[in-house]
Amino acid sequence: xxxxxxxxxxxxxxxxxxxxxxxxxxxxxxxxxxxxxxxxxxxxxxxxxxxxxxxxxxxxxxxxxxxxxxxxxxxxxxxxxxxxxxxxxxxxxxxxxxxxxxxxxxxxxxxxxxxxxxxxxxxxxxxxxxxxxxxxxxxxxxxxxxxxxxxxxxxxxxxxxxxxxxxxxxxxxxxxxxxxxxxxxxxxxxxxxxxxxxxxxxxxxxxxxxxxxxxxxxxxxxxxxxxxxxxxxxxxxxxxxxxxxxxxxxxxxxxxxxxxxxxxxxxxxxxxxxxxxxxxxxxxxxxxxxxxxxxxxxxxxxxxxxxxxxxxxxxxxxxxxxxxxxxxxxxxxxxxxxxxxxxxxxxxxxxxxxxxxxxxxxxxxxxxxxxxxxxxxxxxxxxxxxxxxxxxxxxxxxxxxxxxxxxxxxxxxxxxxxxxxxxxxxxxxxxxxxxxxxxxxxxxxxxxxxxxxxxxxxxxxxxxxxxxxxxxxxxxxxxxxxxxxxxxxxxxxxxxxxxxxxxxxxxxxxxxxxxxxxxxxxxxxxxxxxxxxxxxxxxxxxxxxxxxxxxxxxxxxxxxxxxxxxxxxxxxxxxxxxxxxxxxxxxxxxxxxxxxxxxxxxxxxxxxxxxxxxxxxxxxxxxxxxxxxxxxxxxxxxxxxxxxxxxxxxxxxxxxxxxxxxxxxxxxxxxxxxxxxxxxxxxxxxxxxxxxxxxxxxxxxxxxxxxxxxxxxxxxxxxxxxxxxxxxxxxxxxxxxxxxxxxxxxxxxxxxxxxxxxxxxxxxxxxxxxxxxxxxxxxxxxxx
DNA sequence: TTAGGGTTAG
Numbered sequence: 001x002x003x004x005x006x007x008x009x010x011x012x013x014x015x016x017x018x019x020x021x022x023x024x025x026x027x028x029x030x031x032x033x034x035x036x037x038x039x040x041x042x043x044x045x046x047x048x049x050x051x052x053x054x055x056x057x058x059x060x061x062x063x064x065x066x067x068x069x070x071x072x073x074x075x076x077x078x079x080x081x082x083x084x085x086x087x088x089x090x091x092x093x094x095x096x097x098x099x100x101x102x103x104x105x106x107x108x109x110x111x112x113x114x115x116x117x118x119x120x121x122x123x124x125x126x127x128x129x130x131x132x133x134x135x136x137x138x139x140x141x142x143x144x145x146x147x148x149x150x151x152x153x154x155x156x157x158x159x160x161x162x163x164x165x166x167x168x169x170x171x172x173x174x175x176x177x178x179x180x181x182x183x184x185x186x187x188x189x190x191x192x193x194x195x196x197x198x199x200x201x202x203x204x205x206x207x208x209x210x211x212x213x214x215x216x217x218x219x220x221x222x223x224x225x226x227x228x229x230x231x232x233x234x235x236x237x238x239x240x241x242x243x244x245x246x247x248x249x250x251x252x253x254x255x256x257x258x259x260x261x262x263x264x265x266x267x268x269x270x271x272x273x274x275x276x277x278x279x280x281x282x283x284x285x286x287x288x289x290x291x292x293x294x295x296x297x298x299x300x301x302x303x304x305x306x307x308x309x310x311x312x313x314x315x316x317x318x319x320x321x322x323x324x325x326x327x328x329x330x331x332x333x334x335x336x337x338x339x340x341x342x343x344x345x346x347x348x349x350x351x352x353x354x355x356x357x358x359x360x361x362x363x364x365x366x367x368x369x370x371x372x373x374x375x376x377x378x379x380x381x382x383x384x385x386x387x388x389x390x391x392x393x394x395x396x397x398x399x400x401x402x403x404x405x406x407x408x409x410x411x412x413x414x415x416x417x418x419x420x421x422x423x424x425x426x427x428x429x430x431x432x433x434x435x436x437x438x439x440x441x442x443x444x445x446x447x448x449x450x451x452x453x454x455x456x457x458x459x460x461x462x463x464x465x466x467x468x469x470x471x472x473x474x475x476x477x478x479x480x481x482x483x484x485x486x487x488x489x490x491x492x493x494x495x496x497x498x499x500x501x502x503x504x505x506x507x508x509x510x511x512x513x514x515x516x517x518x519x520x521x522x523x524x525x526x527x528x529x530x531x532x533x534x535x536x537x538x539x540x541x542x543x544x545x546x547x548x549x550x551x552x553x554x555x556x557x558x559x560x561x562x563x564x565x566x567x568x569x570x571x572x573x574x575x576x577x578x579x580x581x582x583x584x585x586x587x588x589x590x591x592x593x594x595x596x597x598x599x600x601x602x603x604x605x606x607x608x609x610x611x612x613x614x615x616x617x618x619x620x621x622x623x624x625x626x627x628x629x630x631x632x633x634x635x636x637x638x639x640x641x642x643x644x645x646x647x648x649x650x651x652x653x654x655x656x657x658x659x660x661x662x663x664x665x666x667x668x669x670x671x672x673x674x675x676x677x678x679x680x681x682x683x684x685x686x687x688x689x690x691x692x693x694x695x696x697x698x699x700x701x702x703x704x705x706x707x708x709x710x711x712x713x714x715x716x717x718x719x720x721x722x723x724x725x726x727x728x729x730x731x732x733x734x735x736x737x738x739x740x741x742x743x744x745x746x747x748x749x750x751x752x753x754x755x756x757x758x759x760x761x762x763x764x765x766x767x768x769x770x771x772x773x774x775x776x777x778x779x780x781x782x783x784x
Numbered sequence: 785t786t787a788g789g790g791t792t793a794g
Contacts (some may be wrong), residue, residue, distance in 0.1 A: 046785070049786080112787075144787085148788095175789085209790040210790090212789095251791075273792095281792090312792085314793045347793080353794065
């Protein structure tokens with residue numbers, strides 16, 4: 001055995017192999033040299049090709065620099081090497097050096113450079129190269145054109161891609177596959193499938209890659225029947241025996257929710273490889289069958305004697321999350337480390353997601369912070385996690401951090417972060433992010449635009465929410481559900497109902513969520529009969545089986561009537577297991593009726609479900625206090641203390657142009673405190689006949705008064721915020737106050753009165769609904 | 785002695 005490699009390269013590589021035993025080059029050189037090779041140019045070139053294909057580009061470059069550089073071929077080899085091994089920028093740079101040094105480029109040079117431009121999203125570079133090609137007369141080369149079509153697809157310029165395709169003097173099968181891929185890349189899946197069909201119409205026989213691309217398109221747009229059509233075609237044309245096609249079929253069926261079809265294809269695969277298994281394991285998670293994913297893994301290891309790769313683990317993690325198997329998840333994490341799969345951005349993001357699902361936020365944060373090559377998907381995962389878990393402030397900070405970096409947020413980022421804006425930001429900030437969305441041209445994306453409706457509605461600006469909705473160029477069912485819900489949380493039931501009819505007129509079929517919006521609206525606006533009517537309509541006319549959310553709404557509706565017996569029997573007759581939300585609804589009804597016994601029962605149930613019970617404890621404790629049962633009230637407080645449950649510090653906020661103003665109960669810290677208390681004093685003095693203090697003096701012994709004085713409604717944060725809002729809000733604009741807990745009955749009465757005296761519209765968003773106070777009335781109809 | 789499209793992944 002001999003080698004034609006120059007000796008010093010040999011030596012170099014052996015040395016490398018000794019220091020990095022875990023990363024052998026893919027093609028180790030033969031060491032049994034029997035003769036000293038001649039350093040001919042041909043030998044050098046062969047050596048270069050071999051080193052390049054092994055991926056050690058630094059070594060290749062050293063050799064390259066020593067070689068005569070007039071030869072186009074070796075430049076092409078180098079550029080290919082860079083592109084093949086992911087050094088796209090180096091590929092483009094070397095191409096520039098090649099042109100600078102006056103080396104002739106040829107038809108072999110360009111496909112690699114073009115690919116590099118596509119991957120790096122280098123639009124201007126790509127266009128320049130395209131221009132050069134035309135000058136060089138290479139723009140008719142099939143290989144080059146095919147590469148350009150893909151590049152324009154990646155860059156989102158489908159028009160340019162199509163133009164190249166249409167102007168090609170000769171097209172081959174790859175050209176067709178490329179245009180289908182390009183349409184898929186710009187997410188125009190229907191056009192993509194149209195081109196696939198056009199290909200068949202023109203009697204061009206697809207190859208297995210055509211089928212794989214088309215199947216991928218079907219997965220992406222969940223086009224189930226398309227997947228089946230291609231399956232039929234594959235069976236007729238013999239491609240159904242190809243493992244890559246089979247794997248694609250498994251994947252497509254899984255992504256279209258047709259698990260049994262996927263299993264049938266999978267079982268027919270003769271020699272299953274790890275990729276096929278991965279598709280199946282991932283598919284089980286996707287279809288909510290985590291246990292089957294685990295048993296698949298077992299079979300893969302045992303029956304087929306295959307080993308896991310990083311994709312196996314990536315696909316396995318969602319199953320761990322679904323069954324809440326923390327230990328199992330951690331052991332998969334450990335396995336990933338032992339196998340040397342980490343760091344790996346996709347695997348790390350999958351781990352982050354899983355820990356997030358477990359609620360182990362600190363683990364997720366740890367992974368995020370340790371990651372060296374975070375991409376946009378990683379950032380999106382972390383932001384979405386924060387928002388889902390209600391850590392809105394952290395989400396907003398992280399989003400700010402993302403904006404200050406080089407990554408550009410996409411529509412996923414924006415639709416994830418908007419709910420955090422809805423919860424925390426001022427209207428001004430909401431308008432800012434809205435402007436940013438318009439600038440990025442993301443507002444036509446339905447996920448984004450639906451989130452914008454929600455954002456405006458839940459930050460108190462129903463008018464803008466509606467205007468935005470009206471101006472949307474296209475809407476889906478979620479847009480309608482969102483706007484109906486917007487009016488629901490603002491207690492404007494008639495508007496919700498109006499929109500519901502309009503939605504039907506425009507041909508949208510209501511779904512379960514539509515009725516959640518509608519029923520919430522009826523309940524929040526006190527339209528009890530209408531609520532029941534829609535509940536029946538939903539079941540009878542639309543065949544929608546009520547879910548727990550619907551039962552919750554109906555229970556709120558019953559609660560409003562004060563008929564606690566009916567509420568209780570409704571719960572008992574429900575075919576679903578009552579959740580904390582259900583008992584919470586009953587508890588709320590009990591609070592309004594002052595029925596302590598039933599409230600205790602409801603509270604007990606809530607606590608047994610071990611939901612986040614803070615609100616429930618507070619409510620019960622207040623209920624006891626109002627009834628003068630101090631011992632019970634204190635007892636609840638001590639339970640909370642023992643359990644380490646902190647009562648949410650009630651606060652109310654008002655935004656001015658300059659900043660956020662936050663008020664707590666009895667707050668004296670505000671700069672304008674004196675003025676605020678003066679205004680409050682004037683209003684209270686003009687509101688005789690209502691003071692909880694007087695009531696309490698009549699009701700309780702002096703010793704009790706000391707206990708309750710600390711939290712008298714007299715100086716509740718909401719009143720301070722409303723008064724400050726009256727001072728700081730421009731005349732004619734509504735005063736907008738937000739509160740992190742529910743508004744108390746006493747404050748509700750006072751704010752109604754304030755709206756009457758001042759002739760101002762006052763909007764108070766509490767933790768459940770928006771109260772619109774005007775002329776002494778509230779949109780909630782005094783039930784919330 | 786070099787090309788283009790391509791199975792499983794967040």
